[in-house]
Amino acid sequence: MNLDRYSSQIIDESDIAAVCAALRSGVLTQGATIEAFERALCEYTGAKYAVAVSNATSALHIAYLCANLGAGDEVIVPAITFAATANAALYCGAKAVFADVEFESGLIDWRSIEALITPKTKAIAPVHYAGSLCDMEAINAIAARRNLIVIEDAAHALGSFDAAGKSAGTFGAMGVFSFHPVKPITTGEGGAVVTDNAETARRLRLLRSHGIKRGELWEQDMIALGFNYRISDINCALGLSQLKKLDATIARRNAIAAMYDRAFACADQIAPLKTPQARHSRHLYPVLLRRGADKARLFARLRENGVGVQTHYKPVYRHSFYRSLLPNQTPLPNAEAFYEAEISIPCHAALSDDEVAFAIDAIRAEIAAI
Ligand SMILES: Cc1ncc(COP(=O)(O)O)c(C=O)c1O
Structure with a gap:
């Protein structure tokens, strides 16, 4: 019986073969399969850049840091979400401010956002709950008017598109996906941030790997306080195979x-x-x-x-x-x-x-x- 789970991954022989090939390739991490997975995510979503990381929680953390969320800042998140949407704000020293949702959809009630904005508000993080798209036109209009950055928590929503064919995660400055086993595709654990901004993508990559920049020969320089939020080539081989299906x-x-x-x-x-x-x-x-x-x-x-x-x-x-x-x-x-x-x-x-x-x-x- 598969019925005892509200959601589940499907792993078939092609997934197993892809992971075995990654294991035999000799490159387990920081290799070409990660880049191939990122390119495939760009193709699927239409985003210019994708940065694959260890999970969506780390993706949210570095996305918030790229939105310059710091001590005392506020990010508006819906009350109905997984804790990680709010927790990642706290990792930055910022505060999560909870917005109410629409009862019929579970999506952030965009009409309630404006009243929650203070001089400390830096960002809005709408959640595409269950895979349903928030009203991104309304949210982006508020963000533009009030000079806020929009980070979409699209952890549920890889494969959700609006009527014009625009993918979840590509409406705001950044979008975050999760590849946990209950999600639309899985890498075991994994996540990604997508963005159209080259400088944001560069900074996301830097924060993903200790904040260290590589130079000529042996030269390395740590220029920001980064993390080890890397994902392995093994995980990405699974992700590539899953994405095809x-x-x-x-x-x-x-x-x-x-x-x-x-x-x-x-x-x-x-x-x-x-x-x-x-x-x-x-x-x-x-x-x-x-x-x-x-x-x-x-x-x-x-x-x-x-x-x-x-x-x-x-x-x-x-x-x-x-x-x-x-x-x-x-x-x-x-x-x-x-x-x-x-x-x-x-x-x-x-x-x-x-x-x-x-x-x-x-x-x-x-x-x-x-
Ligand atoms: C809305 C939402 N955001 C973020 C996350 C965190 O994802 P991950 O488990 O990949 O860190 C989840 C996980 O369930 C989620 O549902």
Whole structure:
């Protein structure tokens, strides 16, 4: 059964062969496969530059540093996201300021952004939750008016495009992708920053590898406080192989999403998430339970039946760490309601039609009882 996970990687023989070839090549890191993977990411997304790193969290960290986020600065992030979107701001000595989301989509409510801007605000980091594109036109317009830098957290959204064919991650100054196993492609662990700015790409590469610049012969000079956020050629060999299959993987995820859409169209206890654009990575298939429904019971019963459900996400400010950091944070109404209502049901390309039908039957049976 693949149903016990809300999302999963698919590794086939071609992936295994690609990793074996990388292992046999004699170059395990800092080799040509990393550059080849970066070029392939540029081709896929239409970005001019891609810098592959160890994971999306490190990608966010160096992207924020390239946006010059430092002590006392503020970055506006949605409350509904994985903690890393906010944590990376703290790594820079900056502060994460939480914006509310739209209840129907889980996306940052761009209308709430302007009121959160202070003289310390440097950046906005919208999250393309589940693979749905935020309203980037509206967000970019605010950023341009208020002189802010936009860094897209597109960890969920490799394979999401707007109607004009523009990729997630290419609307702002920088875009960040994750290649963790639950994501649209995997490198085991991995991430990347894409940008159209040559100077930003140069600085991202510098920060990825200790801040050290190589000169002639043995000469090396550390010119910035960098990190070891490098990814290996082994990981990138897997990424290259996975990228070739991304469109097929996403097509399958969308076919599963269409089955769920049809099955739940008339259910009054749950509503599928509003997904703004057609070309969608379908990283997650979230449903929203009607207000007052017993989510805990449904969640437990589905897991007992082998249907691997999860919730994405607890509002970040609710985590114990953020509670003590931000004792005066007021709860954001839509983020709170979304957390109460949201369940991600299994949606990944390893699922068979029978497994999807099983999940639908189990969900139908259980929601009838809540
Ligand atoms: C929205 C979002 N941003 C960032 C990350 C961090 O990604 P990684 O695990 O590659 O560091 C995740 C991971 O789940 C995520 O969901």
